[in-house]
Amino acid sequence: MKQIELNQVSKYFGEIEVIRPLDLQIENGEFVVFVGPSGCGKSTLLRLIAGLEDVTSGQILINGKDTTKLAPADRELAMVFQSYALYPHMTVRKNIEFPLRMAGLDKKERNKRVEDAAKALNLTDYLERRPGQLSGGQRQRVAIGRAIVREPTAFLFDEPLSNLDAALRVGMRLEISELHKRLGATMIYVTHDQVEAMTLADKIVVLQAGVIEQVGTPLDLYHNPKNTFVAGFIGSPKMNLISGNEADKMGAHTIGIRPEHLSITKNTGLWHGVVGVTEQLGSDTFVHLNCESFSESLTVRADSDLSVAYGETLYVTPDLTHLHKFDKNGLRFDEKA
């Protein structure tokens, strides 16, 4: 069942077009991630759904009901902000309780829901503290707690992990993923980090300059990117995009090949290049090759036991079944078609 539906939604800030008219369907219980470079309009899109910004044109349907003109509180959505936006003068308990108090629930019900949320998020020991006395991860959990007590139809997350350090971010990512599985609620999550998008999402929406570039499952985007933007944005390290002579030889304007689809040898291969930087991750080694035949440097995944020296010449051959071809507009095409 379609839970949230955007019909030709657009947004202007004065003369500036932030969101071009777009359509999007979000299914019940789905974990949808909006991803894109900064300034692509992903946060604006989330705020449009939340009702914190008014749409310039178009329609937003939630559970089949037109909510375009409804106030944020009446859309039955809950949002977790980038800065957490906790109320600093209230204790954790008061913070989590706040939406319930505003909804006019009686004290007993409020207490029960707050205790349940606190238990689920390991916050029971911190209920009487103020946000200022908590660590970043704990504040994040309070913000999530404040969202879940309302039992909303969908959760909105606006770059919730960007204020946390790397180790905590991985931990919170897992917690959010688990929360989604446990609650089974629809979640919309905004991030500029494609790793977060790949690991969390059921469905990724890639945005650029206010336009949806592609919508699909993480693996779908990874294996079948629609254009060079999605190809370059999804995946870490990035897909190698090569244009010029070598691409012409294969009948394309640009060719794309992921680092793991290049095989590396010391003596023969299609392309050869000089070893630049090598990044050893333990499980893999990423070798950056500077090739003569094209200007772009080539990232190649190799086994970690491969020993290469700076300045050494190596040969690589692409796996042609995993080669992507793009036309001069950046769109991918299949030769069969």
Next chain:
Amino acid sequence: MFSYIQSSKPIGTSKVSTKHSRSLARIMVAPAVFALLVWMIIPLSMTLYFSFKKYLPLRGGDLGWVGFENYTRFISSSSFWPAVATTMIIVGGVLIITVVLGTLIALLLDQPIWGQGIVRIMIIAPFFIMPTVSGLIWKNMFMDPTNGFLAHIWRAFGAEPIQWLSHASLPSLIMIISWQWLPFATLILLTAVQSLDSEQLEAAEMDGAKPIRRFFHIILPHLARAITVVILIQTIFLLSIFAEIFVTTAGAFGTKTLTYLIFQRVLESQNVGLGSAGGVYAIILANIVAIFLMRIVGKNLDR
């Protein structure tokens, strides 16, 4: 983001100081502390000195020590308690008006409006006008019962003009002083309003709080600190208000504050000893108020 970094530090461990840097700091502030002490101690000790003397400059000068006689005379005078009451009414009235109106105007000024810069400068303007001048302007141009602006308005509605400074003397004075101090309160509260994280208001909006409840649950608690600062600073200055009373009612019609009473004892009755004793009472009163306020401020600043 930066505020997050700062506030993530545990409370009370942020001061890094060694013994060496602390003693150096003491030496560095010593001249300032010394100057301040001299500045305060000399007038204070002279006041104390005169308060124990019978000193009448035009009627024999220094007539010797009298012990606590000045103190008992000052406090048993029939005008002492009314003066204390008047002082409190003026200070309290001005504080209520400036804080309430200041908060509301600050909220209005925070809205995006056309000509915001000019409006903000206009709002500050009364603060630049000397107390004497503003007192005279209010007295002659607004509150004059025959030619004042307010009298004309009253007549336009067919009403009898109010004799502001004689029949409603205290409310008139509170009005004049509030007009002068409102810009100060508005300005401090405006900066506080502007420092409120807009995501907090948006979160409250998503949590279902309507504008009035957002004001009482989010904005007002955020302003608590600024409001205590406004109250503290204004109280210090309002306790010694003088010029406005001098040029409007000259202490008549029940507008004699403690400061004005001291002025009358020293200059009008030419009794320096009695006035000095009044000065010491004023110091004690100011300190009681200050301790009381500091406790509130301390509680609010600790968060």
